[in-house]
Amino acid sequence: MSHLRRLVWSSAERRLRALWRLILHTLLIAALGMAAVSLIPVDSMAWAGSFAGYLPMALPAVAIVAGTLLAARFLDRRPISDLGLQFTPAWWRDLAFGLLLGAILMLLIFVLELAMGWITVDGFFTSGSMPFWSGILFFLILFLGVGVYEELLARGYHLKNMAEGLGFSPLGKAGGLVLALLISSAIFGLLHAGNPNATVFSTVNLFLAGLFLGLPFVLTDQLAMPIGIHITWNFFQGNVFGFPVSGTSANETSFITVQQGGPDLWTGGAFGPEAGLLGIAAIMVGSLLVVWWVKRTRGTVGLALAVAEYQSPAANKSVTGQFPVE
Numbered sequence: 001m002s003h004l005r006r007l008v009w010s011s012a013e014r015r016l017r018a019l020w021r022l023i024l025h026t027l028l029i030a031a032l033g034m035a036a037v038s039l040i041p042v043d044s045m046a047w048a049g050s051f052a053g054y055l056p057m058a059l060p061a062v063a064i065v066a067g068t069l070l071a072a073r074f075l076d077r078r079p080i081s082d083l084g085l086q087f088t089p090a091w092w093r094d095l096a097f098g099l100l101l102g103a104i105l106m107l108l109i110f111v112l113e114l115a116m117g118w119i120t121v122d123g124f125f126t127s128g129s130m131p132f133w134s135g136i137l138f139f140l141i142l143f144l145g146v147g148v149y150e151e152l153l154a155r156g157y158h159l160k161n162m163a164e165g166l167g168f169s170p171l172g173k174a175g176g177l178v179l180a181l182l183i184s185s186a187i188f189g190l191l192h193a194g195n196p197n198a199t200v201f202s203t204v205n206l207f208l209a210g211l212f213l214g215l216p217f218v219l220t221d222q223l224a225m226p227i228g229i230h231i232t233w234n235f236f237q238g239n240v241f242g243f244p245v246s247g248t249s250a251n252e253t254s255f256i257t258v259q260q261g262g263p264d265l266w267t268g269g270a271f272g273p274e275a276g277l278l279g280i281a282a283i284m285v286g287s288l289l290v291v292w293w294v295k296r297t298r299g300t301v302g303l304a305l306a307v308a309e310y311q312s313p314a315a316n317k318s319v320t321g322q323f324p325v326e
Helices: 002-008 016-036 042-047 051-074 089-115 132-166 173-190 200-220 223-242 276-298 313-320
Strands: 119-126 256-259
Touching: 016 051, 016 132, 042 051, 051 132, 089 119, 089 200, 089 223, 089 276, 132 173, 132 200, 173 200, 200 223, 200 276, 223 256, 223 276
Parallel strands: none
Antiparallel strands: 119 256
């Protein structure tokens, strides 16, 4: 019986082991998601063309954030800051760099496709069911939310808990952290496999995108850069340059409207640049720039083993004399 208990409970940390925390976190999000969906009125289709019409997308996102923060507090027994949300001046500086990097990488893809004759610019300031500026504001808020909740889920919670659970001998903390990055990125890719126009190649590319977004987290133990990159990569992809975003038609309101041509292998076709070789090239360039930024701001580049280390509130109290501020 004691052996079974040790498989489920860590006496040293006084909490469930990582596998069970991840399972319960998933069940909690599913329960909150179903509760959120039940709040959506049956006649919500009547709201089409207004901000309220996007409530069916907003409520599940709120459920993911709420479920993750609750799991961090009550299952993980950690402050929210340990998920990579410390909000120091350095954090905001990293966020600004991430926002700039995501925009620049998508600009490079647009310029290359235009130079190769693979896209044709059809117009400017196009809008869908909402007026242009209302639509732009909506998609900016949407992708800000996507950048926050997907990074909080995939990197802040999944990757961190996996790294803690896998950091045993003979892997050690470094090996566990690398394996956690690989596994969480694979899950990230698979979660997009059901998107419209998805292919095996797009799923593999999203796995690589997961590695790219996870890289700054495992180097800094902060979500600032992943969140920033994610927000502007999506927004500039769909609503500045008019590309499909992960197979969706989130580009119905865009500063630039394009007609896609060229080889799908390079452009990603109907799924968008994330499914093409240009997307992979952007990921490689972006990864090098992330390493350069970490070196420039930290003076050195290496795995942030703090991602794979758990410090209980009791331990923090013994060191600081008080529990960590959340």
